[in-house]
Amino acid sequence: MNHSLVDENREVHAFHFHGKGSSFFMICLVNVLLSIITCGIFLPWAFVRSRRYIYENMELNGARFDYHAKGSALFLSWLIISIIIAILCFIEFTITHSEEIIFAPWVIMLFFPCMAVKSLNYHAAMTSLNNVHFGFHCSMLRAWWVTLGMPILAVVLLLFVFSGWRLLLGEPSNLNALLIRVACGLIISAIVFAIINGIVYRNWIELFAKNTNFGIHKFNLTLNTSKCIIISLISLAIIVPFLLVIVKVLMASFNRILLGSLDGLGGLFTLTYLLYIVGLLISFAYAFAALRNYAFNNLTLDNDIRFHSSITFIGMAINLLLLTFGSLLTLGLAYPWLKIRFVRYQANHTTVSGHLDALELTNDNRPLDTGIFARISRGAAPTLPFF
Template sequence: MSDAPETSPTEPNASQPPAPEQPWQLVTFHGTGGEYFRIWIVNLVLTLLTLGIYSAWATVRERRYFYGHTEVAGGRFDFHGKPLQILFGRIIAIVLLIGWSQGALLHSAIPFISAAIVLGLLPMFLVRALGFRLRHTSLRNIRFGFSGKISDAYKALWPYLVALLIAAAGMIYVGNELLAWSADVEERNEQRYQEELETEEAEHYLEESEAELSEYDLTESESEGVLSPDDGWAQQSSDDMDMPEMEEFQRLMGFYGLIMITMAFIFPIFICDVRNFTTRHSQYGRSLFNVDLKRGKFFEHFWIAFGISIAAGLVIMIAGGIVVGIGVAIVLGLGLEFDGSPLMVVLMILAFVFIYGLMIASYMAAYAYWRGRIFNDTFNTLGLGDIEFRSQLSVLAYAKLWVINTLLMVVTLGFAYPWIKIRLLRMQLESIEYRGDSDQFISHNQVHTNAVGDEVGEAFDFDFGF
């Protein structure tokens, strides 16, 4: 009889090697610029011809193209949303945003009311729009979903809503005050213009009077001493009128700057919390995504991007001074004068384009750094059941692509947009990797497909487009 211990068939054998880890797999994107250009140009023409109404159908066509050309685990995404729902939500969004941005032209209270509605209902808009998009997205016949409730969104975001409401009210106040200030300055300028006209008429009258007085041998100095106005007093009065205008403008700009600095400290933390909330309530089948984004990281990424833009601004100032200096040297070397000649106009335009192009490129580089960092942070902490994700996006290459794409947009007057969007999407999507047994995961969730697709309240499930 053997002394070897018996092993239960369900217990793993210690002598067996551990199961090998699943290999990392890549997301694949099959879209091309030529294919998307045909969709984009038709959408653009029809949207213009219908005064924007067709944009909802254009959105559905684009999403179906991009989703259908993105491959994960041997399957491709699909979008099932209806254009009318997108159109209705978009109309609501446009009305509110027009009231916010242009309502002051009708009444000063309209922007405050619109901002209060937009920001006060922002959690509802967020939940509705994300719920619409996810519930109408599928992969291998399994729908995505969103379990977050409007009450959950308010609990997670209410401090930011208060800050945004205060900041929006302050910015609207500054905007209204600037409009009033501008109208007041225009009125003063008109008044000064009228005074100048009256002065010119008076001088003309004096000239005629001098001619008449000369007939009676009255000297020129005597006539001036008796009849000419005190030009020095007039100039001093004009200068005194400019001081209150400048002080008011500086006060408004200082208040606006304070608002922007305050929001700059809040913005990265707000984005982090929004991403945590939306991702943790997103699901595939019955399985919830999980993510662990840190506020400190987002704060760090934002201020590094801000530093990049400031440093680039200083470089642009130096480069602009060099360009202007070279232009002046060329003009003087050719013996030309700064008299608005065609060559001078061309040089000024080239200098402006060069400096403005550098400004846009620096902004795009900073923006790409911010987006690339939070993209990597999101996917490097993302999980779905036993499936892990990671992102290998090179922030430097991503920023370089943004700068090049911006220049292409300018040179081609926007017609390079389809190729630009395809290049950006391909770089982002094909940097994502995942690891896990996706086949078992999908078969586990297959039985729950119908539960996720429950569309109670479909009529109020809009994609607001914010």
């Protein structure tokens, strides 16, 4: 059921963001300087300081969020993960004597969903409102299946289908037939991957929501798979015109190379790269806005508190383009102001309806996981989808 229409009899509470670009600029400046001086060692503390400023300036119903994560916890996690990756790469190099490292990234990828669960458990517990902490408790096996197992199975099935299709059609008779077959294969692959992306998003965001709690209160979310697939396909369709222009420009550049004219090729290649980045950002803006609105408008807490998001495709696209190119053109100097602008935009278009004052402010009694694997994983996925 879509809860985007708020009952007039329900209290509506808007999010208010009080952050300022100038204050965030000073935090970012100190973070950059200390990270440079310490050769990157300060990065975990920089991450926590930036995140804490954003959270502590976000207000709901007169109360502000808190973020209690420790930079030392992230530093230890990132350090051990780096050491493990280095050891795996060394072992692979010793066995294969090849400079191409293939095995180590796959090992990390296979374990990443389980690490993400432990990381989200930590960062949710480190987030609070009115002294009540959030929580995330999920089966690692279920998270692995939704995040990695299901997509891998879908890709394997897709490869079998393409192999069967190729055997059925046989070898192409000429170059045109080969090009047509390649084009059809690319189109079908893009559509299938968009469908897989929609399915994975639906399952992952539901998995996260249904296993997240605010104190003793549980979140709930039910989404329609077909709706997520449609959003993913539209997002794919948005980037297609950009890709067509890029292909046309590259073909013109190739013809000029054949004719021996190399003048201006650098500018053309730069143009194609910029077009690709713009197309990617606009496509992502649509997916982000549509999926965020769809998820928030169906999200509930205790089946009584409801959420609403009203960000727009155009508004999100403008913010992402400004954040990306504004930061690049100013060598990062404008980033703090653009980041604050981006966060404020999302806050201004997010509301909560229901009697928040009647919500029992009681913490969940489940202790924080302090096992070895949990400590190693704390820096694996520090971003919470709903924050």
